Amino acid sequence: MTVFQPDIPPDVAEVVRHLPPDVKRSVKHAIRALSLNPDAGEPLRRAREGLWKYWVRRFRIVYTMIARTGSSALSRLATGAASTKR
Numbered sequence: 799m800t801v802f803q804p805d806i807p808p809d810v811a812e813v814v815r816h817l818p819p820d821v822k823r824s825v826k827h828a829i830r831a832l833s834l835n836p837d838a839g840e841p842l843r844r845a846r847e848g849l850w851k852y853w854v855r856r857f858r859i860v861y862t863m864i865a866r867t868g869s870s871a872l873s874r875l876a877t878g879a880a881s882t883k884r
Contacts, residue, residue: 802833802863821855828854836863 806814806829814825832838832852839852839861852859 802836804829804833804861821857824854825857825859828852828859832859832861836861 814822817825836850839850839859841847842849842851842860846860849860849862852861
């Protein structure tokens with residue numbers, strides 16, 4: 799089994815750093831889980847094809863997998879809108 803190495807951009811790390819402790823724990827746990835099983839997320843469609851999403855509470859982790867290098871690049875952490883359906 800390939801373990802992916804998350805590549806978290808500084809702006810995303812800053813967002814995570816300022817989350818409440820319980821949410822921060824959940825996000826970190828989700829990133830670890832995605833490192834072991836990146837297919838746990840759901841592929842995005844249309845203009846964002848090639849990206850994946852994974853929900854953690856009201857936050858959506860959007861990421862891409864780079865299979866050649868065995869790393870997973872976390873491209874963005876965004877809050878889900880109230881009207882967004884899961």
